[in-house]
Amino acid sequence: MRPLPLHRIGRVERKLATVLFADLVESTRLVGAADPEIVRRRVTRFFEQVARCIENHGGTVEKFAGDAVMAAFGIPRAHEDDAERAVKAALAIQESMGDLGVEARIGLEAGEVVADDSDSTFATGEAVNIAARLQQMAKPGEILVGPGAYRLTIGRVVTEDVGPLELKGRDTPLWAWRIVCATDGAARPKVQAPLVGRDAELDLLENTFGRCLRDRRAHLFTIYGDPGVGKSRLTREFASTLEGATVLAGRCLPYGEGITYWPLAEMVKSAAGIDDDDDSEEALEKLRASCEVEAVADLLGLASGILAAVEGERSREELAWAARAWAQSVAEVQPLVLVFEDIHWAEEPLLELVEHLAAWVRDAPLLLVCLARPELLEVRPDWGGGRLRATAIELEPLPPAESEELADALLSAHRLPEDVRELVLEKTEGNPLFVEETIRMLVEEDGRPAGLIPDTLQALIAARIDRLEPPQKTLLQRASVMGRIFWPSAVERLAPDLEGLDRLLDDLLFREFVLEEPRSTISGERAYRFKHVLIREVAYSTLAKTARAELHEAFAHWLADRAGEELLEIRAYHLEQACSIHLELDGSCPPELAQAAAEALEAAGRRALSRESFQTARRVLLQAVELAPTLERRYFAARAAWRLADYPAVAVEMEDVRAAAAEAHDRQLHGRALTALAEVALNQAADAVRARELADEALEKLADEGHALAQFEALSTRAHVSGWLGESEEDLRYMEQALMVATVAGRKDLETLAAQGLAMSYLTRLELDRAEQLVRRALSLSEESGSIRARASALATDGSLHLLREAIDEAEVSYSEARRLFDELGVAQYAAHTRMMLARVAERRGDDDTAERLLREAMRILRPMGDRAFLCEVERRLAQLLVRTGRVEEAERLALSALETVGPEDATSLITTTMALGVVRAAQGRDEEAEQLMRQAVEAASSFKLFAIEPLLTFTQFLKDRGREEEAAPYEARWAELSPTVAKRAARIA
Template identity: 30%
Template sequence: MVGSVRSSILLIAYTSGMKCVTCKHDNEADALFCEECGCKLALSCVSCGAELKPTAKFCLKCGTAVVAASPVKFPTRNVAAYTPKHLADKILQSKSALEGERKQVTVLFADVKGSMELAGQLDSEQWHIILDKFFQILSDGVHRFEGTVNQYTGDGIMALFGAPIAHEDHAQRACYAALHLQEEIAHYGTKIQSEYGVSFATRMGLNSGEVIVGSIGDDLRMDYTAQGHMVGLAQRMESLAEQNQCYLAPATAELVSGYFILDDIGEFPVKGIAAPVRVHRLSSSVESHTRLDTARARGLSSLVGRATDLHSLEDALGQAETGNGQVIGVVAEAGAGKSRLCYEFLEQCRASGLQVFEARAVAHGRNLPLLPILELFRSYFSITIGDNDLRAREKIVTGLNRLDQHYAEALPLLSDFLGVADPQQAELTLDPDERQRQLVELMCQLINGIGAGVPTVTLIEDLHWIDSASAEFLERLVDASANSRSLLLLNFRPEYHAQWMQKSWYRQIPLMALGAEDISDMLSEQLGHDPSLASLADLVHGQTGGNPFFAEEIAQSLIESGRLKGTWGAYRLTTPVEHLVVPATVQAVLAARIDRLPEREKRLLQVASVIGKDFTESLLGEVAELSRDELKAALTGLRHAEFIYQRGFYRVTDYSFKHPLTQEVALVSQLHGRRRQLHAAVAATIEQQNPKHSDEHAALLAHHWDEADEALYAARWHRRAAEWVGLTDFASSTHHWRRVHLLARELPEDNEIATLGIAACTRLLGLSLSTTAGLDEARSLLEEGQTLANTMGDSRAHLSLSQAYSFALNSAGDMVAYLELTIENQGAALEIDDIGVQANASLFLVDALGHAGRLPEVLEVADDGLAKFPRDIPPEEWISGINPYSMFLIWRGYCLCIMGQMPEGLEELGHCLRLSKEDGTSEMAGYALLLAAEAHCRANDAEQALACAHQLKAISGSMDEPANLVALTQLAFGYAHLAAGHPVDAIAPARDALHLHGHVENEMTGWSATLLAEALLATGDLTAAAAAEEAIKLCRRSQRKVYEAVAQGILARALLRQNETAACEAALAAASELIERTGARSLGIALLEWRAELAASLGDEAVSEQLLYQAEQGYAEIGAPKQAQRLAAKRKRHLA
């Protein structure tokens, strides 16, 4: 036996060379890096802890000599040898379903503190005996809470909780295991001290995070890949820990906060992590702490959406009070609010003076028999964790005597069962079966005895975790409740079933998911009503499926991440939220549920998660490669477990995930390689099953090929998806074309890839009117596309790109450049014998001329286009996504209306509207309706203007309200309100349109600003003149001469009301010149009214009357009879 190590020479012992401080793997003596985990190897001085070179003989920091001792042999350990058979069988039987998955876990490291020194004080046989028992204690403690020992590290272990089998409370289990081990090892240490005369102590460390489960060997050893510093930080917590202590990293401390008492011991530097890490010491557990207790500590929001369920419980209590005992089961998935409903009901019962008793099964309690029954007896006798054994026995006696004197004979049995037996009394010797029989009988008598005076309510929660021994007790409790004055209230998840559920006095209350309004009310109370939160509730409801726990956890995660800032009831969102990340707490709950499924059902659920939230039975069966009978059975199992529900039966059997989060967790738990394979299989199957309707599924196919990393297939289907949606969905179309563009740039260049790239650049430019793409991006797309076109020698594609780019100039508001380029492109198109190219050239030209107010030329190009080009040019030829024929119709209609032929113009706009609906170009329908609404307003037909506005609103809504159509809708409603004589109501929509046009279709700002000025003028607002001047400026910038004329007329009347006659006359002269130049005869008639107003203000009533008469006649001539009638009535009043 080696003698005591003296302080003058410190020995560094090697197991077989260099031991890795991260994973504790034994490496060769000359190794520089660990062959197991890849970390750099280093010796450290056991005197001062300084890092040493492998060749060092003395420590550089303290001068202590370094001498290699004879190797200390640590016994080799086999994981399987220490694993209970039931747990080993569970892992091995389903290992194929567990391998290759992501898991949320907690890692526990435990080792002997000072093992080298301790080993030096004992001979090898003694050391082997001590360690063998030590490992048995460690293994039993880990397995007691369904953890798995993954490695024996020479003098300790690395254990995982949550992998390979998922547990929703993995961090809690690890902490319970650590506390249990501390207690067991303390006893063992006392024994070693007594037998060998040496001190034996341990240290432990915990950290939580994500691991990827690799292969699971027949010896149960599991390969894994940890994310970041997850495992290393757990090991660092172990090395920091004091003797017989367990230290927690922040991730674990956060997960178990409230469930355990933790001591904050400060921050410590950790190698490889920039900021110091806050460390907590595990002190003890908190008695019977639940998720609801954690929520109560944060602050409970009001109970919402459960009034009917609460009434059902109240009704059951009323039945029990009459002697008709009731058993009620509240069933729902995790997080649906079972405990919260029961809590609120029990609070009502207590307030009414009823006796209430509570117990619960716990997730880690299946291997700890009768925990809920023990808790129930303690609840009956009001025994708390602070009561010593004597006080507990006194409470038992008091409780028994209160019922009946002869029950006192049960004191020894109860004291023994509750672990508070009197040491002065003889040990109770009963056959285990007889002991259980007496306890069951006693519990039943207690229920009936207590309830004989005052009705009792007994709650047992979470039966889905109940152990078999407690389940037998429960069955007798159910029987005993039948004719008592008691209510036995139980709650559990859908997977729990029992025979006693067939009893006539049992009723079940299934909790439904909360509706969108309930989730909104719940979150509003917690977060407040800040405008930034407007869309958050709908997003949360959609993501959580109405699960209140999931909703609250998501809100809490947003608070903890800093995206929500404020205090209870007064939060604001600091950054927009488009996708919600699944919190670790929710992910653990769902992953554990999924892992409890049989292997076949679990695999099927994972395949379904790759398909999507909704899926058909035929598609799922084909991809999962299951027989029809197996598929039916597995789907039935998933439906009964409430993972999925059936949506349709006609022709095709459809299913949906009950919760989007379940689908997401099932999806992300699979490794990328497996998901890629499944996505490819799904895509191929969809193509095979839908050969005649592939375009309808193009977006879905593009998604699956994208996820399968098949770039070429994905690009092809993204193109088809973009062409399929056309202009019915700007956001989707833009998304698909952007994906084509990105994928084409990544793929090796050939003719097909170049064609895809050209198409993407062209279509993205054509969509620039409907998006917020800037001119810089447009130039980049033009250059990239034309480079590809030049490479291929494709002059047609080169010109098409130039034509599409002109639309970007339009959107940016550079109307001079827009007109110049369209004229240039028109000339180039005439050199190409292609009807599609020429039609597009005329489309852009008529649009540019129209915006510039060159109305006679617009009519000429439009008439020529209608005569020259067919109405059914194929959609793939529409560069802008617009049928050229529709563009000719809409500009012809507008010109006729503004040039004095309103009925004919409105008829053409109606023709455009019908054609746009036929060919699916909803955007053109929107413009036609806006122009019609404006024309009806100018004709004083409020009813028709409002009808147009409502139609436009419906179209915008059907397309998920793209910004440009929302702006058009607001303009239409502004004109409708003006026509109806409600100018105050026109101000807000006009302002909204102006704001939107600052972001999309910038060339429209002058139009919307003119409407705003007109509304302000009609209300008598003194800012009308300034608004008109701003509108004139915007119109000039975008060459909107027609609307500049209108704005000049508004300015003139606003100035007149400020008695600025000269300025008014100048504005009217400017308006007159613009009207003359553009040929806008309809505005010329309005100009007569404006001049009449000026004449009247100057006192020249005769001139005013003459001008009004001319305007009346003019309106009649252009087809605006209601305007003529209005002026006739006005003249009549003046003459009277």
């Protein structure tokens, strides 16, 4: 085991930040035209003014370089509105330049940067470079923003599209926007989310308002909830239901000067009809006109910033009196609802004022609605407590059913593909804002689910994490490496310097970052879960990649010590992640780590193969091969592709394995590779002769190896080849040998496959009773085996038996379940085959639309695979269906394609595809060609039973339709010799 230098994990973090560059315009000309001391004073004043604007908006000046200032918003601590702060700071800078007699140009961009988690703001990343380049491209007095900052401020600022810009150092143009002005956020585009799952809370608000009307008293109603859970949405819905009431809203701000009474100021200005562009005199005149008492108006003018700033305790008391008098007078005219948003950011004077209004407004209906995050209770644990007229509720995330309802409504409104639905539900976990923002991201990305976190949500969650104390934040970051579930003792291994772990966990539980799991998958270990998957993802995203690599490896070692092989797959994943990060950063991986990861991945992949998790097996075995290729690893990676019927990959990889095994004199792997290559020859090349050669060679190599699975696969493949060649007896002989091998080995999964293979052989011979015995055996064995692949194969054969016996409903049930299982396994070839068989069921019901849909689905699956075994059958069946529905032109293309696809030795498909083209030619009125093709098919089918029925019936009908009854008679007689049940089935198809 490599010693892990966890103590070296530094405080370097990855953060979503907004970078601002501001430059003094034409400073060279300024220097040349003025006294150096004057220049120095102007430049110094420029720097001071820029720094003041930046700091007033919560940003940090990183450095002064020449005449330029670089600042960062979100470093060292993130805020959910860092991009908006940066834009407003830029606007403030430009507004202040007039007083200095200079001009500035500014560039902004938001994105992931790497920074030291300390008081330093030194940052590197693409956003830094883009912001600098945009500043250089900006005109004097102009602010340009890049795509990242634009996305984060949509609706918060007014922009003009500048279009793509060629920036130095970039290969591709970058789209940019010019900032015009800021807005109040009301213009942010909505995705028209309906209010879902909040009926009880809405009823409570309405009932409380009813009490205010009845009692003519003030009531304090606080709505708690995590960001995005729907506090504002609920309040807007409530306000929309009110008639004859005045509703005024104001938002508490987290930064800025003179913001103490900001929400009250917004309410007062709104009630008085004061616009932002009104001068002080006009605003005060409107305010006095709206107030009954001039003193009240003047005090409210102080609070609103219309008059000079308020100082001293006496002014605070007077403001409380004025606010009460104002609210009382408005509420006496008609009921009043005051909505204080984000009150967790309120300063103490405003909190006291709200409580004062709740306690002292009398004989007037006033409802005070306060929207708060749970952290309000950290600074004011007694908020609303001890009051008779106070209500508090907490909004929880929507339960699954209502979350699905919301997602479905939004997806429907935006016509996004249904396949993104599960992604939305998985990522958002019932948080309405998360649902909306994730769908917004998908809309912007044209419905392509990139699996990323929308920038808006990352900013929101990162800000919440950054408000934690360093130990709690470190705990979250280290725990995030493990995944959604984590264990305290593993955190101790990953964060050995962390003290008071239980206390820190309790704090995170209280703050609802994590939840305790009722049970742990590791005995003797407590387990915790991140409350929301996005909290985990954002916490992980803040870790530097160097730290991630070391932590993944450390956690893998903890798993090995604590859980052994029980959690092998998880351990393999973390070792692979450590390797991937090393390769990304350094281009190489420590050899010991690479070897450990490859061994774990191989073991996990082989276990996945045995569990029939073929897609997982393929992925992890390829990872193992990439890290440390061995002959066995290469074989098992190719075997996973074989099980998935990925024949192009099997052809290349198994040939490499075959050659290497021959050179190494490894007869077993040599034989097993030959078996796989025989199936490739059959299914991809449609070369049954070559497939027979390969299968025979495989049997020879494996004869003395004593490997039951290898021998079984070689025998069943050889039987399959015989079936292609129309060698019925050989087919049965090899399949019976395969059944014997499986039985001796005690492999019920292999017994199932052999029994159903034999059943299919007997079905083609129309020996239905014998076939039924084998099908029943296969179904019974499949249940005992626990093999999904075996069960699906048995069900598919059961469906064919039912179809031949006219049991259409039973056939549909079996085929449908087989399709579901093959889809689950990811075995595309057989998933397509079951769709083709379900199409036959639909045709029997007269449902050509469903049959066509299923056949086209099957074609879409098979064509990219290069399959020639089933594709020709799907194409010819669809061609015949299209003839029946009058679409002869497309039918001809498909019939010709089917004949071109079929292999020269594929005896049965040569019959069916030739007959299909004959049907097309008959529909085109080309009777001579049609008759020739049909006779050819009938003659080729003469040695078969099942595959002779359809050609005989079709040709008989062709002759009768042309008045050639006498010629049709012998073909009809031959058809009548076959099983009556099958004859009836064939007649119905015709």
